Amino acid sequence: MHPLQCVLRAQRCLQRGPLASVSWLLLRTCRAHSSIPSSACPSPERPQEDGVGKDFSSRLATGPTFQDFLRSALVPPEKPSSSEMEDPPPYLTADELLGRQRRVYLETYGCQMNVNDTEIAWSILEKSGYLRTNSLQEADVILLVTCSIREKAEQTIWNRLHQLKSLKSKRLRSRVPLRIGILGCMAERLKEEILNREKMVDILAGPDAYRDLPRLLAVAESGQQAANVLLSLDETYADVMPVQTSPSATSAFVSIMRGCDNMCSYCIVPFTRGRERSRPIASILEEVRKLSEQGLKEVTLLGQNVNSFRDNSEVQFNSAVSTNLSRGFSTNYKAKQGGLRFAHLLDQVSRIDPEMRIRFTSPHPKDFPDEVLQLIHERDNICKQIHLPAQSGSSRVLEAMRRGYSREAYVKLIQHIRECIPGVSLSSDFIAGFCGETEEDHLQTVSLLREVQYNIGFLFAYSMRQKTRAYHRLKDDIPEEVKLRRLEELITVFREEATKANKSFVGCTQLVLVEGPSKRSATDLCGRNDGNLKVIFPDVEVEDVTDSGLRVRAQPGDYVLVKITSASSQTLKGHVLRKTTLKDSTAYC
Numbered sequence: 265m266h267p268l269q270c271v272l273r274a275q276r277c278l279q280r281g282p283l284a285s286v287s288w289l290l291l292r293t294c295r296a297h298s299s300i301p302s303s304a305c306p307s308p309e310r311p312q313e314d315g316v317g318k319d320f321s322s323r324l325a326t327g328p329t330f331q332d333f334l335r336s337a338l339v340p341p342e343k344p345s346s347s348e349m350e351d352p353p354p355y356l357t358a359d360e361l362l363g364r365q366r367r368v369y370l371e372t373y374g375c376q377m378n379v380n381d382t383e384i385a386w387s388i389l390e391k392s393g394y395l396r397t398n399s400l401q402e403a404d405v406i407l408l409v410t411c412s413i414r415e416k417a418e419q420t421i422w423n424r425l426h427q428l429k430s431l432k433s434k435r436l437r438s439r440v441p442l443r444i445g446i447l448g449c450m451a452e453r454l455k456e457e458i459l460n461r462e463k464m465v466d467i468l469a470g471p472d473a474y475r476d477l478p479r480l481l482a483v484a485e486s487g488q489q490a491a492n493v494l495l496s497l498d499e500t501y502a503d504v505m506p507v508q509t510s511p512s513a514t515s516a517f518v519s520i521m522r523g524c525d526n527m528c529s530y531c532i533v534p535f536t537r538g539r540e541r542s543r544p545i546a547s548i549l550e551e552v553r554k555l556s557e558q559g560l561k562e563v564t565l566l567g568q569n570v571n572s573f574r575d576n577s578e579v580q581f582n583s584a585v586s587t588n589l590s591r592g593f594s595t596n597y598k599a600k601q602g603g604l605r606f607a608h609l610l611d612q613v614s615r616i617d618p619e620m621r622i623r624f625t626s627p628h629p630k631d632f633p634d635e636v637l638q639l640i641h642e643r644d645n646i647c648k649q650i651h652l653p654a655q656s657g658s659s660r661v662l663e664a665m666r667r668g669y670s671r672e673a674y675v676k677l678i679q680h681i682r683e684c685i686p687g688v689s690l691s692s693d694f695i696a697g698f699c700g701e702t703e704e705d706h707l708q709t710v711s712l713l714r715e716v717q718y719n720i721g722f723l724f725a726y727s728m729r730q731k732t733r734a735y736h737r738l739k740d741d742i743p744e745e746v747k748l749r750r751l752e753e754l755i756t757v758f759r760e761e762a763t764k765a766n767k768s769f770v771g772c773t774q775l776v777l778v779e780g781p782s783k784r785s786a787t788d789l790c791g792r793n794d795g796n797l798k799v800i801f802p803d804v805e806v807e808d809v810t811d812s813g814l815r816v817r818a819q820p821g822d823y824v825l826v827k828i829t830s831a832s833s834q835t836l837k838g839h840v841l842r843k844t845t846l847k848d849s850t851a852y853c
């Protein structure tokens with residue numbers, strides 16, 4: 265991209281969104297486009313055995329003139345596309361944008377969105393001629409896909425960078441020096457702090473900048489640090505099909521939307537992943553069809569607020585009637601209108617392959633209108649499993665968190681879901697020790713755990729993040745030891761109740777999708793039931809009702825019926841009855 269286009273694009277974004285990062289991006293971009301070395305960067309004159317650095321510097325010196333800038337300013341800047349990537353910026357040759365068989369090692373931290381982002385980043389790099397390696401030692405490029413949700417998550421990355429230091433030093437004088445990049449939320453949140461604090465980091469790419477990876481790596485080849493942390497209003501990577509890396513995988517994640525507009529007061533996500541935007545339905549359906557053709561048996565639709573999906577990509581979609589929020593729930597933003605909603609997508613996706621299970625995560629409780637619940641109930645291949653992040657059982661704390669619901673509204677929703685989808689499996693997220701949480705508030709959360717009896721839970725102690733509303737307006741006043749004690753108490757209660765909930769499966773027959781050998785025992789297999797609980801059972805020959813009653817051993821990707829004989833807070837155990845299909849055989853009690 266031309267330098268001035270960078271500036272114009274950044275200005276456009278500034279007008280559209282709360283992007284504190286932009287001016288910094290401009291600074292970095294202009295450094296990359298000018299011959300002025302960044303104080304944070306190694307000198308451009310740094311010796312490079314292959315001479316790339318020298319070429320690069322001289323090209324910068326004789327680079328585009330002010331007239332060039334003016335000429336290109338007449339051309340309205342467009343969203344980058346693959347064809348644009350083939351047309352290199354003036355300070356790089358087409359060859360330098362190519363990976364030239366450099367080996368990339370990708371390491372993922374954090375949530376499932378990051379796992380999916382890793383595959384998007386890899387898909388982009390693979391098209392540019394990079395190779396992937398699973399060996400840190402043979403990597404030419406190491407990319408860490410990072411998480412910022414809690415302080416501990418970021419500390420893990422700082423520690424990892426320290427470990428990588430010696431690898432980088434060993435390769436300093438090699439023909440192909442090792443390049444290290446930070447991708448994702450931490451790059452977005454900390455920006456130059458990473459480059460200044462860790463000179464060993466060569467590139468930064470925020471969650472909306474993965475298309476720019478080949479350019480960033482090409483700039484890094486010269487010894488310059490390079491960064492793109494622009495957030496986008498429309499980037500969904502709709503046309504980038506993530507690469508399915510494990511041929512034996514039975515399931516895949518399909519990203520359907522990115523970002524979040526909710527602005528819960530404790531959450532960094534709206535600042536690291538930007539505004540909410542949905543991927544066009546047609547491209548999602550195409551990806552799911554491809555995964556079905558590859559023989560995958562389970563797809564999880566992914567998004568920060570997956571059930572807030574709203575495809576406005578075509579004008580005619582905007583006449584669609586908007587769906588209602590769950591009763592008693594509100595939003596922190598102005599009501600949105602039109603577009604194809606989550607129920608429509610779920611309907612279309614579940615029709616592609618009746619043998620393919622459909623899950624989705626992570627939803628917000630406000631977006632569970634009856635049509636979504638009805639569809640989950642009706643379709644055999646949409647899993648009867650709902651993640652319903654509560655965060656707290658106290659209405660007072662929920663208000664401080666700006667969650668848009670009270671405890672009462674949440675409990676009513678749970679009752680309604682259980683009426684609409686009998687036997688539904690429920691999971692949730694909870695935060696212990698949020699700002700101002702009293703013992704009474706904490707006990708309200710304990711009582712919610714007892715009342716609902718979730719099957720699966722994700723519980724954390726509160727970790728205040730800069731930039732969030734809580735950081736600016738509330739006080740992180742719960743001592744660390746109190747947070748941890750409350751967390752322990754929540755975990756204990758969750759486990760007791762989950763054990764009770766899971767024991768209700770004992771004596772039932774569950775339809776299980778086989779994943780592979782159990783990690784704990786070579787003689788057992790492991791899979792998941794419809795409710796996403798892990799099920800362990802002996803790896804023995806069983807009747808295959810799909811193939812004239814032959815006796816076979818179950819393989820990853822097979823559906824089997826398992827009679828449950830015991831249960832804990834996390835696992836079900838049982839014996840396998842037979843191999844079957846999803847369509848022909850539903851679970852029963």
Ligand code: SF4
Pocket residue numbers: 524525526527528531532533534568569628
């Ligand atoms: S809904 Fe709230 S908690 Fe979830 S990503 Fe958005 S702001 Fe964060």
